[in-house]
Amino acid sequence: MLWRLKAIVYDACRDLYPFSKVYRQEVAALRSLCSELELVKARILDIGTGTGTTVKACYPMHKNVTITDKSISMLRRAKCSTGLSRCVVADAATLPFKNGCFDVISAVGVLEYIANSAALMDEMHRIGIPKASVVITYAPRKLANKLRYFLGHPLHLIDDVQFGKLLKNNAFTEKERRFSWLQTQILMTITDF
Numbered sequence: 001m002l003w004r005l006k007a008i009v010y011d012a013c014r015d016l017y018p019f020s021k022v023y024r025q026e027v028a029a030l031r032s033l034c035s036e037l038e039l040v041k042a043r044i045l046d047i048g049t050g051t052g053t054t055v056k057a058c059y060p061m062h063k064n065v066t067i068t069d070k071s072i073s074m075l076r077r078a079k080c081s082t083g084l085s086r087c088v089v090a091d092a093a094t095l096p097f098k099n100g101c102f103d104v105i106s107a108v109g110v111l112e113y114i115a116n117s118a119a120l121m122d123e124m125h126r127i128g129i130p131k132a133s134v135v136i137t138y139a140p141r142k143l144a145n146k147l148r149y150f151l152g153h154p155l156h157l158i159d160d161v162q163f164g165k166l167l168k169n170n171a172f173t174e175k176e177r178r179f180s181w182l183q184t185q186i187l188m189t190i191t192d193f
C-alpha cells in the first residue's frame with residue numbers, strides 16, 4: 001500500500017534538492033561500477049526495480065533485461081519508463097526464476113527493505129550463473145538513514161560486518177565498492193567453486 005503511494009511521487013521527489021544531489025551521487029557510483037560489466041548478450045535482472053532508475057542509468061541500451069518488484073504500481077511505472085516487456089511481480093526473497101538463468105543481477109536500494117536479507121542473497125546465488133556479476137547496495141547504520149524511518153517503511157540498516165556475514169561461505173566475491181551519502185554500492189561476482 002505504502003509503495004503504491006510512494007510510486008506516485010517517487011521520481012518527482014528525486015528531482016527536488018537535496019534528494020536530487022543524493023540521487024546524482026548514487027547514479028554516478030552505480031554507473032562507474034556497471035562500466036566494468038560485460039553486458040553484450042548478458043541476461044540481466046534488476047530486483048526491486050522501482051520506477052526503473054537503475055535500468056535506465058546502468059543498462060540503457062540493453063533489451064535483454066527482466067525487471068521485478070513486489071509493488072505492481074512501481075513495476076507499471078518502470079515498464080512505461082524503460083519500455084521493457086519482461087516485468088515480473090515478485091518478492092525478492094522468493095523469486096520465480098530458474099536456477100542459473102542470469103549473467104548480471106542488480107538489487108539497488110532494496111536490501112534495507114527486506115527483513116530476511118539472507119533469503120535475497122540465496123536467491124541471487126541460485127538464479128545467477130557461476131561468475132555472474134551482482135551489483136547490490138546496502139544502507140549503512142547512520143543518522144541520515146535513520147531519518148528515513150519517518151518515510152514509513154521499517155528499514156534494516158546494516159554495517160560492514162553484517163554485510164560480510166551475508167556473503168556467507170564466500171558464495172560471493174567482492175570486486176569493488178563505492179560510497180554515497182545514504183548507500184554503499186558493491187560489485188561482486190558469484191563465486192565459481
Ligand SMILES: C[S@@+](CC[C@H](N)C(=O)[O-])C[C@H]1O[C@@H](n2cnc3c(N)ncnc32)[C@H](O)[C@@H]1O
Pocket residue numbers: 003047048049050051052053054068069070071074090091092093107108109110113114
Ligand atoms: C527505494 S526503491 C529502489 C528502486 C530502484 N531500485 C532504485 O534504485 O531507484 C525500493 C524498491 O524495492 C521494492 N521492494 C521492497 N521490498 C521488496 C521485496 N521484499 N521484494 C521485492 N521488491 C521489494 C519496492 O517496491 C521499491 O520499488
